[in-house]
Amino acid sequence: MARIVVITSGKGGVGKTTTSAAIATGLALRGHKTAVIDFDVGLRNLDLIMGCERRVVYDFINVINGDANLKQALIRDKRVDNLYILPASQTRDKDALTQEGVEQVLNELSEDFDFIVCDSPAGIERGALMAAYFADEAIVVTNPEVSSVRDSDRILGILASKTRRVEQGGDPIEGRLLLTRYSAERAERGEMLNIEDVGEILAIDLLGVIPESQAVLTASNAGQPVVLDQESDAGQAYLDAVARFLGEECPLRFVDVPKKSLFGRLFKG
Numbered sequence: 001m002a003r004i005v006v007i008t009s010g011k012g013g014v015g016k017t018t019t020s021a022a023i024a025t026g027l028a029l030r031g032h033k034t035a036v037i038d039f040d041v042g043l044r045n046l047d048l049i050m051g052c053e054r055r056v057v058y059d060f061i062n063v064i065n066g067d068a069n070l071k072q073a074l075i076r077d078k079r080v081d082n083l084y085i086l087p088a089s090q091t092r093d094k095d096a097l098t099q100e101g102v103e104q105v106l107n108e109l110s111e112d113f114d115f116i117v118c119d120s121p122a123g124i125e126r127g128a129l130m131a132a133y134f135a136d137e138a139i140v141v142t143n144p145e146v147s148s149v150r151d152s153d154r155i156l157g158i159l160a161s162k163t164r165r166v167e168q169g170g171d172p173i174e175g176r177l178l179l180t181r182y183s184a185e186r187a188e189r190g191e192m193l194n195i196e197d198v199g200e201i202l203a204i205d206l207l208g209v210i211p212e213s214q215a216v217l218t219a220s221n222a223g224q225p226v227v228l229d230q231e232s233d234a235g236q237a238y239l240d241a242v243a244r245f246l247g248e249e250c251p252l253r254f255v256d257v258p259k260k261s262l263f264g265r266l267f268k269g
């Protein structure tokens with residue numbers, strides 16, 4: 001049985017797809033057979049970030065509609081063993097994502113995979129609800145700004161009420177916070193919320209903090225999940241988050257303002 005993880009946020013453009021690619025790749029690097037599914041019907045971003053857009057033949061909706069089977073639609077990553085991508089469809093028909101169809105695909109994947117990572121679209125419409133409905137746990141991606149935190153709070157409400165687990169009388173699924181695009185300098189200057197501020201508002205466990213990093217843009221332009229750039233701050237921060245996700249203790253990094261050297265202080269005051 002696979003563990004189904006939804007990567008969600010409420011607000012758009014905060015780093016869900018970047019995170020889905022990074023976490024799925026990180027789990028596969030740790031030896032877990034992992035599938036990452038793009039629920040963003042109509043947009044198709046995940047395959048670009050994973051660098052497999054030219055290999056897309058069939059997609060998630062094709063499988064739901066019975067036009068292709070999972071074997072035909074799943075794309076096996078060429079760099080990392082155990083990693084598979086199920087791309088989104090470019091159809092505009094978002095209603096194609098039916099609950100029964102999604103359930104059937106997840107059930108079939110569950111037999112063969114350790115983890116299924118669901119990249120949710122923004123907002124609280126069908127795609128986002130479907131990505132969350134069958135999840136066993138959630139990673140709530142938030143940027144250190146008020147509007148992003150507020151929308152994450154709304155998503156936490158949905159996770160607490162609109163999942164299969166809750167509808168069947170079970171406990172709400174656990175959501176953990178991933179604070180991304182964090183800049184310790186800007187937080188210290190009061191230009192963005194700091195980790196404590198966000199933690200106080202959202203009151204959920206912190207899975208990790210990913211720094212604002214040029215490496216993310218460079219990696220996504222190259223079609224390479226940023227965790228494969230293990231020299232980069234963001235790549236290392238994502239690998240730490242994967243370790244915590246797997247239950248390991250791992251101190252936070254990249255969250256303090258780097259101390260200026262004596263040389264730097266003398267010359268910059």
Ligand SMILES: Nc1ncnc2c1ncn2[C@@H]1O[C@H](COP(=O)(O)OP(=O)(O)OP(=O)(O)O)[C@@H](O)[C@H]1O
Nearest residue numbers: 012013014015016017018122181211212213216217
């Ligand atoms: N840690 C980071 N540092 C710098 N830029 C980042 C970081 N994380 C994400 N970004 C950038 O933010 C933008 C949005 O990222 P991404 O597409 O992952 O967000 P999303 O939440 O999936 O968006 P959508 O809601 O549209 O699906 C991208 O340009 C990405 O490169």
Ligand SMILES: [Mg+2]
Nearest residue numbers: 016017040045
């Ligand atoms: Mg996205």
